[in-house]
Amino acid sequence: MDKLSIEHFHHRETNNLYINCKNLNELIQERGETIFEPHKLSFYCIQLFSKGKGRYTVDFNSLAIHEQQVLIISKNQIGQFNKPIDYESNVLIFTEDFFCIDELHFQFFYTTDLFNLSAQLAVLTVERHFEELKLLFDLIKRELDKANYIKKQQVLNNYLFNVLLLLEDCIDQSELKKLNVSHERHVVSSFKALVNNKLDKSISIKDYAAELNLNVRTIQNAFKKVENRTPYDWICERIIMEIKRCLLYKNITINEISIFLGFKEPNHLTVFFKKQTGMTPVYFKNNFKH
Numbered sequence: 001m002d003k004l005s006i007e008h009f010h011h012r013e014t015n016n017l018y019i020n021c022k023n024l025n026e027l028i029q030e031r032g033e034t035i036f037e038p039h040k041l042s043f044y045c046i047q048l049f050s051k052g053k054g055r056y057t058v059d060f061n062s063l064a065i066h067e068q069q070v071l072i073i074s075k076n077q078i079g080q081f082n083k084p085i086d087y088e089s090n091v092l093i094f095t096e097d098f099f100c101i102d103e104l105h106f107q108f109f110y111t112t113d114l115f116n117l118s119a120q121l122a123v124l125t126v127e128r129h130f131e132e133l134k135l136l137f138d139l140i141k142r143e144l145d146k147a148n149y150i151k152k153q154q155v156l157n158n159y160l161f162n163v164l165l166l167l168e169d170c171i172d173q174s175e176l177k178k179l180n181v182s183h184e185r186h187v188v189s190s191f192k193a194l195v196n197n198k199l200d201k202s203i204s205i206k207d208y209a210a211e212l213n214l215n216v217r218t219i220q221n222a223f224k225k226v227e228n229r230t231p232y233d234w235i236c237e238r239i240i241m242e243i244k245r246c247l248l249y250k251n252i253t254i255n256e257i258s259i260f261l262g263f264k265e266p267n268h269l270t271v272f273f274k275k276q277t278g279m280t281p282v283y284f285k286n287n288f289k290h
Contacts (some may be wrong), residue, residue, distance in 0.1 A: 007039040018098040054088030187222035200262035
């Protein structure tokens, strides 16, 4: 089997913000036939369907889609457009770095069910919020086309948050409760919740596992099956996100961040950050203008 391609983030032509929104026709013109091949997403994707019907494949599960529905595809899931395209939709993509700008956004992002939906619930009927969602998608596209200004990122972030809040309201909670969540997905979810509450570089996976009354191998196997990566990889990604948030939105020093996150020395944080991102914390903070 050929190695699965990774779909990297497609920036707007006019900026490098990690949010973008296009209609499906634009996307097909841009990517051609590659859009119909399976690809692993490196970002979060929300498709709003306005007319027609068709099918879309998520993690090799073929899903029926209709107008006034939304399909949510999470980072690291495998997506694939299916022919024929007999529908109209708008595609919104973003990263957690773009969304998680403060405590409120972090809390929402890591507690919402939106990005933990299985294939059975990934398609949401949004009839009662369709007009608001359509307007918000249009506002995001218009905002992206404007010349850059100081508050542009904040405005886009607010639009995105409103989209997510409306979508969360569309989740059928009764169906969510009845859903038979796999043991592996439950393990991954429990592990992430614990790490989010006790994010500390000095705490080992073995320590987290002990608190969950699980062995390390069980957690590793669950991550492999659900996300095709290791729990250590996820922890590294999560710590990097927290460092970025502290650098950009908290008035604290690198030394204070290193203590807060359990690094033994400030230079250990710098080495870790550079290894994961290719840049130093200072460079990242000074160059975060897009």
